[in-house]
Amino acid sequence: MEQAVLSACLIETTAMPLVSTKIRPEMFYEQRHQKVYDAMLHMSTQGTGIDILTVSEELRRRGELEQIGGPYFITQLSSHVANSTHLDYHLQVVHEKFIRRQLILGFNKLFALSADETMDLEDTLAEGHKLLENIEKEFGCNTNLRELKVLMADTMREAEGRINNNAAGITGVSTGLHDLDKLTAGWQKGDLNIIAARPSVGKTAFAMHLATAAAKAGRHTVVYSIEMAGERLGDRLILSQANIDAEQWKSGQVDAWGLSEATKAASELGQLPMRIDDTGTAGMDYIRASARMLHSKGLCDVVFIDYLQLCEMKPDKQARNREQEVAMATHKAKLMARELNIPVILLSQLNRESENRPGRKPMLSDLRESGSIEQDADLVILLYRPAMAQLPTDKESGYPTDGLGIAIIAKHRNGQTGNVYFGHNKSMTRIADYTPPEPWISKNAE
The missing domain is CATH 1.10.860.10 (DNAb Helicase; Chain A)
Incomplete structure (x- = not known):
């Protein structure tokens, strides 16, 4: 031959x-x-x-x-x-x-x-x-x-699938936030989505809300938690569903009614198609291998990784410094999204630059350690809580900042950018679409 x-x-x-x-x-x-x-x-x-x-x-x-x-x-x-x-x-x-x-x-x-x-x-x-x-x-x-004729046929077939399968404009995996779904049409297959923020702003809480929403929509959801033990994520999930005080739950001072509510929430959450891997030393190779195995069994429709900078990174000949290591990890996350044809949501830290800025509002250039994060990402969301900068009112929307969170869509390869407002409780365990308080609505109506 x-x-x-x-x-x-x-x-x-x-x-x-x-x-x-x-x-x-x-x-x-x-x-x-x-x-x-x-x-x-x-x-x-x-x-x-x-x-x-x-x-x-x-x-x-x-x-x-x-x-x-x-x-x-x-x-x-x-x-x-x-x-x-x-x-x-x-x-x-x-x-x-x-x-x-x-x-x-x-x-x-x-x-x-x-x-x-x-x-x-x-x-x-x-x-x-x-x-x-x-x-x-x-x-x-x-x-x-592919010849253009073949590509056009494939493109139309994919478009027809979106038209037939869309639900109220959502063609991907629902995010659980109405305004975010409106901007993105849900998490799209093959996309790498970055959610970035400074420490303590609520990356994990926000991501767990999104993961739970995906699981509630019937999608097999896999969360790789490198930062936090699985039981701590379990606490957050229960607190997001049960109407109990976070401090009392943490200190073990929950009464019989509260324990009953938590048990009920845990039972309901246990029915969701969600898996959590809390391997603290997980690297991107481990995550890709694990996700590939689950996907082959039909058990992986969307992946959440918390978070990029904690991924185990072993330097080799091609990665001589930290920036190159992060770049390689981000690239592997993007390859995983493409090869499995699923959305990957990757959490990342922002550098300190935003803290020196009036209002502490983050920017795309604040992505920590590597410009390749921005380069590989199809969607970048920057989380911002103006109340943490002691601002009583958000300048752009005019909303009071108490309980207000802003998901800034800073990059969107296939759509619009803009702000998505969401509400949260004091412990950041419950997240929902934002509704301004009644006094603010009455005042602005006048």
Whole structure:
């Protein structure tokens, strides 16, 4: 099959443009074939005509002609096929054999790593993840190249799906906030969404509200909590549903009625299709592998990660500093969203710049440690609570700041930017659409 491919390239001028888009030199098993094809590939990029004589001359110039068997071998190659009629099939077989060899080599390496107890288990799992990722990329080689006619048909099919499946304008996963759904149409498949704020503003509380809303909409929701133990998230979930005092719950001073309310809330929450992984040392490779496994079982429709800067990041040759490590983690989160075709919501910290600003209002440039966060994200939400800056009234809306939160849509690759106002209680355990207090409504009505 390899000789048939090389033969087609030697005898037909139309063969090389097709072959060069599907096969690389290392995909040939026979080393002689690799050298001949590499010479052809170089000649093709240089615009040199390819035939028996010119290929022989190129190999002679490289000092490789005698190594492959001399001019006779090139002449012999040209006699394997009369034309390139079955070239596509020949290429498919060569490509498939290469992938099988890569699988054999890769799994043998993984077997050796698995048996070596001096190797870190997480590194071994990361190697396995990387192997499968590379094989999948090879297996899908060039399948993303589509004629515009095909792309238009695929685009219309996707649009028709949105039209048929939309619910009150929501085509993705509901966020649980009416105004946020209105701006985004819900969390969209394949998107990386960043929610960023300074510490103690309420990133986790906001994210848990969004995660619960997704689960209540029937979506399999997975939360990776690196910062907080699962039981603490469980506390927040119960407090978001049960009408009990957060301080009393924390101190254990809950009466029988409060305990009954909490038990009822816990029972209802337990029915939701939500999973929480509180592995404190989780890295993005671990999260991707876990999400991939759950997705293969139909148990992962949306992923929340709390939060980026706490992800375990092991420096390697490609990441020499913290900024590059964060950039790689963000890029992996984006790849996960694309390859699983699900929304990924990634929490991130903002730097201190906003605290030196009047009103402490955050900006897109405040994203901590890496500009790649902004670059990879399809949607960036900055959380802001003007009451924390001792502002009695929000300047833009005129709303009183007590119990007011603002989700600033600072970047939206596929839609509008703007402010989404939400209400919260003092402990930030209950979040809902914002409704101004009655005195404010009466005053403004007048």
